[in-house]
Amino acid sequence: MSEVLSWARRWARRPTATEHELLELARSATLDDVRAAYHKLARFAHPDLHRTAMTPAQLEDVTAAFARVSNAYAVLSGKLRREAKRAPANPGEPAPSGGHAPARPSTATMAPKQPPARPSSTAPGPTSSSTGAASASAGPSAAGAAGALAGPVRAASTTSSPSRTGATAPLPIGPANAMSPRALGHYRRAELAMLRGNSTEALLHLRMAIASDPQSSFLRAALAELEAR
Amino acid sequence: MTLALGIDLGTTNSVAAVATPTGVEFVLSPRGERIHPSVVAVPAGGGMLVGSEARLQRLAEPESVIFSAKRFIGQNLRSPLVLAATDGVGFLIEEGINQQPIAVVRDRRMTMPEVSSHVLLYLKRNAERQFGERVSQAVITVPANFTDAQRQATREAGRLAGLEVLRLINEPTAAALAYGFGKRLHEQVCVFDLGGGTFDASLLRVEDELFEVVASEGEFFLGGDDLDRELAEHLAERFHAHLRVDPRPHPLLMMKLQMSAESIKCHLSEHLVAEGEIDGLDLPDGEVVKLPFRVTREDFERMISPLVDRALTVTQRMLDVAGVLPSEISDVLCVGGSTRIPAVRRQLAALFGREPNVRINPDEVVAQGAAIQAGSLSGGVIPGTGMAALDSVTTLAMSPLSLGGRSVALAPPARPLLLDVTPATLAIQTTGGFTEMLLDKNLPIPIERSRVFSTARDKQTRVEIHCCRGEAKRYSDNEPLGLLVLEDLPERARGELTIEVTFRVDTDGILHVRARDTASGQRRDVRLNILGAPS
């Protein structure tokens, strides 16, 4: 029991852990690997196995960590299944990284809803113009507009790794090591947004990174650099 | 020690069981029946009847009898399908607070969780008498496609009956558990559950004692009741032609025709022709008449074929979603009384290219699975304790011991572990009346996912997060779930303030929503106000 608790608390301290990290997998993991890893963790950490032996607070810690593992499993297995579906004919070739809408809308977990032609299937962040337009048109007339939210800023868990995204213009800032883990999560997303050419979103994430780690001079420099562009 | 019951709270029938040291035992009524009609009656003489006695009241005093409460529990009375379903019932349904349906019988007004709690209490009392022990905990099964409000209302029913609801589990998952527990299977099975009021098709991967739901699809208003209605409609036409009175405007007559239709339907599962007379039909002028009838199995199959086709289409869609071919399935489990209909089995066989498994008892298998899970969650069925509940299921199946003939002590069977899935796509409303999905359908639970949204207007200090269920792009085309409000936010330019919205679906399949403004880092755990739930 204490083993599963310390496992859960380890992840609680790392809110930005990647899917592969949560599932304790190498990046080359296949669909079968992902499933096996999830089953193994389920047999270890599923809250049902611990409910009679824990306090409600302890059980919540374990549930919270396992719920993130489930999400990691959902994201990775979904991605691998879609990739397999896309390229069954020539298995040697890597799946295309962007501009490809998933075959079935019901499985397109994070596909953008409004502009269908946006060149990325996994990154729903609106471009600056679409955010502006959506907000403006929503104004006072739309239902519930008083408290309306604009489009999503990021997909917390489906961002693909920079290596996958490939040869777009890299962000003009080097690898981060001088910031808190939370800030690093935002910074990584800023990087991704830049790779997709969405500087508004990148700016937003950079600001969020700074909000969670105001001390980091590295981040402030990055922001200055980005704003100058 | 107190017992934990496994309860299949069905639309038409309920079954309860306990994992005891001598195996899974079913809760019997005072007359010794294992299957208890989910019917509650408030007779003129006072008091309350539940189960088969209440069902008998349907003929004597139909307006005093409440049945099919599961069709209305946790529902919004203004939803068109729900309104349509109120047509077929004999009791009065009114709108209560939060737009929930209220059953009105004589001078009593009961919420649907109250009605169901009487069924649960009846099962609890019978179990206590039968086993001579207190029953304080239960696992209750629900259709896989039950919504949040329906799940919460079912929990509420348990609470009102004085039961601690350890867990709500999905009916097909429970069936697979009863089927596979202790067998150390490594296969994919499909569960086809056509009951009285609901239909589900699920695909599960079973690995040792781990039961993982891969996909589940269903239709909420599709079941034996609907087949009865088709046949009753046919009988009504005959009635009209034969007796020159249209019975359709007379609820009492229609109720009798519908009950007769159910008997004819069940007869046709065993025979090719049903022939006879429906007697005791009271005409509006006071005359009592008989209606002769003759229905062949072929006639009946023609009447119900659109409904059966719907169920098979859903099954096919479920397989498509799972990305699995029918030939990859090792077994097709028939669950629910309506799978006794030969046409249903025939079509299933055609779809899967194999005969469905009809050896399991379609009425009892769900409660049996619930009992195993109740035993497991309450600490009753634990590896090494040698609980015979486990042993009996193991020996019923092929025990690994009996196969190998070795006397080596095998590792004790692990506790069964159920990995269920989210019942629906869950989203929030964004500007322009669109939705942004947070969680897709058929994802493993418990699951948690966060996304960050920005404000739409300058100096916006209040954010409303409207949550809904469904796949439509437009918010208004989905089913609203509830609202979360963040207030007194710092004034910022639009897009500057970001809100992190977190959806968690717990092991009961119930959604919990949190929101946090990331700028101040101030976390506001605002509870979702669920629409249609008992308040």
Ligand SMILES: Nc1ncnc2c1ncn2[C@@H]1O[C@H](COP(=O)(O)OP(=O)(O)OP(=O)(O)O)[C@@H](O)[C@H]1O
């Ligand atoms: N031999 C039979 N032939 C056809 N239908 C049958 C037969 N026996 C039972 N049924 C039908 O099965 C239905 C009841 O099935 P079951 O008890 O599995 O449903 P339930 O669990 O109450 O409903 P649900 O699971 O939808 O909530 C009724 O509609 C009944 O008429």
Ligand SMILES: [Mg+2]
């Ligand atoms: Mg049932």
